[in-house]
Amino acid sequence: MGRAQPLSTALVALVALAVGFLLAGQVKAQLLTPSNQVGRNQALIRSVQDLERTNQADRAKIERLRAEIDTLEAQAASQSQTTQGLKNQVADLRAHAGLTPLHGPGVEVNLSSGPPGSDASGQNRNLITYQDVQDLVNLLFASGAEGVAVSGRRITPMSAFSGSEGEVIVDQGPPLFSPIRIVAVGDRNGMEAALGDPNSLPSLRIREIQFLLTLIVRGAPDESLPAFDGSLEAPHVGPA
Amino acid sequence: MSARPSPRRARQRSRSSAGPVAVWLIALLVALVATVQLRSQAEVERSLVQADPATLAFSIDQLSRSNDELVAQINDLTQRRAQLQSGGSAAADRQLQAELDQLRILEGLVPVHGPGVVLVIDASGLTALDLQDAINNLAAGGSEALAVNDQRVVAGVPIVQTAGGVTVGGTLTPPPWTILAIGDTNRLAETADAMTQQLRGDRRVRVATYRVESDIVIRAVVTERPFVYGVP
Numbered sequence: 001m002g003r004a005q006p007l008s009t010a011l012v013a014l015v016a017l018a019v020g021f022l023l024a025g026q027v028k029a030q031l032l033t034p035s036n037q038v039g040r041n042q043a044l045i046r047s048v049q050d051l052e053r054t055n056q057a058d059r060a061k062i063e064r065l066r067a068e069i070d071t072l073e074a075q076a077a078s079q080s081q082t083t084q085g086l087k088n089q090v091a092d093l094r095a096h097a098g099l100t101p102l103h104g105p106g107v108e109v110n111l112s113s114g115p116p117g118s119d120a121s122g123q124n125r126n127l128i129t130y131q132d133v134q135d136l137v138n139l140l141f142a143s144g145a146e147g148v149a150v151s152g153r154r155i156t157p158m159s160a161f162s163g164s165e166g167e168v169i170v171d172q173g174p175p176l177f178s179p180i181r182i183v184a185v186g187d188r189n190g191m192e193a194a195l196g197d198p199n200s201l202p203s204l205r206i207r208e209i210q211f212l213l214t215l216i217v218r219g220a221p222d223e224s225l226p227a228f229d230g231s232l233e234a235p236h237v238g239p240a
Numbered sequence: 241m242s243a244r245p246s247p248r249r250a251r252q253r254s255r256s257s258a259g260p261v262a263v264w265l266i267a268l269l270v271a272l273v274a275t276v277q278l279r280s281q282a283e284v285e286r287s288l289v290q291a292d293p294a295t296l297a298f299s300i301d302q303l304s305r306s307n308d309e310l311v312a313q314i315n316d317l318t319q320r321r322a323q324l325q326s327g328g329s330a331a332a333d334r335q336l337q338a339e340l341d342q343l344r345i346l347e348g349l350v351p352v353h354g355p356g357v358v359l360v361i362d363a364s365g366l367t368a369l370d371l372q373d374a375i376n377n378l379a380a381g382g383s384e385a386l387a388v389n390d391q392r393v394v395a396g397v398p399i400v401q402t403a404g405g406v407t408v409g410g411t412l413t414p415p416p417w418t419i420l421a422i423g424d425t426n427r428l429a430e431t432a433d434a435m436t437q438q439l440r441g442d443r444r445v446r447v448a449t450y451r452v453e454s455d456i457v458i459r460a461v462v463t464e465r466p467f468v469y470g471v472p
Contacts, residue, residue, distance in 0.1 A: 009263060016267030023270070037293075044296035051303035058310035065317035072324040076332035083329050086336035093343035095472035096464070104470040131373065138372050142398035146470040157347045157394035160379035162302065164295045172306030175299050185470045230306075231313035232346060234384035237422045239341060240351035240457050 052174045059173075059229040066099070066227075098156040098228040102147040106185040106223035107192055109136060111204075113166060113178035114212035126211035127166035128178050132204055134161040136182055139201060143194035144187025147225045151176045154228040172230040188219050345385065348394040348462035352385045354422040356456045357432045361439060362416035362447040368401035371408070374419060374435065375399070381431025383421040385458055389413050392460040409462065416447060425452050 077084040094100050111133070114126030137148050137155060148155040153170040163169045168176045184191055194200055195217045207213045323331045344350045361374065375386060375393055386393045391408040393399070400407050405414050421428055432450035439448035 012263040012267070016263055016270065019267060019270060041293060041296065044293060044300065048296055048299045048303065051300060051307060054307050055303055055310065058307060058314060061314055062310065062317060065314065065321060069317060069321050069324060072321065073332050073336065076324065076329045080329040080333070083332050083336065086333060086340065090336050090339050090343065091472075093340065093347060095467070096347055097343055100472050102467075102470045102472055104467075106469075134372065134376050135369065137395075138399060141396045142400050144469075145396075146465075146467050155395055157396060158379065158384065159395040160376055162380040164298050167295060167299070169299075169302055172309050174303065187469060231309040232342075233309060233312050233316065234342065234346060234423075236356070236424055237345055237352050237354040237384040239345060240353040240459065 048175075055172070055174050062231070063227070063229045096157075097232065098147060098154040098225075099232070101225060101227050102185050103222055103224040104146070104185040105188040105221050106145070106183065106219070107140070107188060107195065108218045108220060108223060109140075109182040109184075109195065110214070110216040110218075111136065111178070111180045111182065112214045114207070114214075118211045124165050125207055126213060128168070128180060128213060129165070130161040130163035130168045132201075133168050133170075133180055133182065135201055135204065137161075139194055140182070140184040140186075140191055144190035145184040146186040148182065148184045149225045150182050151180050152226055153230075154226055156228050156230075156232060158232060158234070171228075183223050183225060185223050185225055188221075192217065192219050346394070347464075348385070348392040348397070349464060350461060351457065351459045352422060353455055353457040354385070355425045355452075355454050356383070356385075356420065356422035357425065357428045357450050357452050358456065359419040359421070359432055359436070359450045360416055360447055361419070361436075361445070363439070363442065363445040365444055366406070366415045366417075368399050368406045371406055371413075371417065372399050374417070377431055377435055378419065378421045378428065382424040382427035385422040387420045387458045387460050388417050390460050392458065392462050394462060397462060420456050420458055422456050422458065428452075 073083070073087055073090075077087040091100070095102065111128050113128050116126070118126040133150055137150065140148055150168070150170050153173045153176070156171070159171055161168065161170055163175065166177060168180060170176065195215075198205065201215075204213065204215060208215060320335055323335060327334075341350075345352050357378075359374070359378075363370075371388065375388070378386060379395070388408055391397075391411055391413055393408060397409045398407075402412075405412055407413060421432075429450070429452050436448040436450050439445045
């Protein structure tokens with residue numbers, strides 16, 4: 001019995017040592033390489049965050065400058081009928097271009113990605129894409145929208161959508177992610193009917209069932225859209 | 241004579257049971273520390289999995305270009321503000337007229353010209369979604385004015401699938417589609433090249449070509465639609 005106790009102690013020590021080695025090996029084999037990758041990703045994420053901050057500050061500056069210009073133009077228009085006439089024409093075009101806020105009856109669409117892992121094939125079809133947002137915005141305009149905003153980004157005549165998996169970029173704005181909120185002002189009945197049509201938005205309808213994406217539509221008597229706060233520069237095109 | 245164990249025996253018993261307990265405790269501690277370390281590391285990785293390097297690189301490229309465009313707009317607006325501050329009504333008239341002309345171009349209300357690309361696409365089974373994708377790709381690729389088969393297209397012009405085929409702004413527009421896009425030719429050519437290469441990989445596609453032109457004229461215009469429901 002006296003000999004058995006040191007033996008069991010040695011056995012426990014050996015087991016503990018083995019566990020320690022195994023864990024150390026696991027850490028070395030699995031975590032060191034990914035942690036380098038994590039470091040690289042973190043550097044990229046910091047770059048994205050810096051650019052997003054600059055983007056936000058620039059858009060705020062554009063908004064301020066447009067407001068200041070509007071005030072100065074109003075002052076000039078108060079002294080000249082010609083200026084007032086021009087200002088009225090520009091105001092109408094600015095409204096149609098999305099450069100001023102708009103409100104009225106409309107619809108609100110909330111689009112969310114399906115839960116992670118719901119696409120077992122690994123193709124991430126549970127994630128919403130910029131094409132989904134593009135299809136929705138096109139459908140809204142085709143069914144009577146007079147103005148549309150995507151997660152607070154106003155759509156203009158020059159608007160374009162891009163992005164990669166799960167990421168939606170509208171014009172010069174920062175990347176948007178699920179849930180995406182699309183608000184449209186215009187013919188509420190027409191838009192609600194189009195959104196309720198089971199034949200519209202075929203890709204989204206299928207993925208709603210297969211990968212649990214959600215599309216929630218709500219009509220409202222008064223929706224508000226913000227003014228566009230990005231760039232509308234078009235340096236290559238001129239009147240013919 | 242007494243039932244009480246001798247001090248020597250007690251010391252022996254406590255020493256003999258303390259050894260394995262200490263070893264077990266150390267083993268447990270090692271396991272715990274290792275587990276905590278593994279878990280925290282795994283959690284960090286999980287939070288970053290959502291943004292893979294390719295997505296992050298795309299975001300950086302896109303945001304850099306966007307920020308350059310925003311800076312150009314800031315410079316333009318700053319200049320306009322300075323002119324207004326110093327020039328009075330005459331400066332305001334000049335600026336308003338210039339903005340009027342520019343907005344008419346952007347909203348597709350007047351004929352336009354400029355450098356760009358001409359794409360020709362023909363395939364069986366093309367739908368409104370295909371045309372919307374092509375238009376959006378070119379818009380994202382730097383197009384400043386667009387037309388398809390002599391129909392002007394801006395965001396908001398409905399491209400709809402009907403029983404008779406694809407309509408653009410209410411006009412039936414069957415393939416082949418000739419798409420005119422005015423803008424930065426370098427960016428547009430790159431976009432058009434990628435688009436046509438991808439299209440040629442589809443067996444249904446009969447034609448997918450593009451050419452760069454130094455001056456394209458788009459005569460088609462969009463009819464202005466007054467607001468019926470919206471209030472600015």
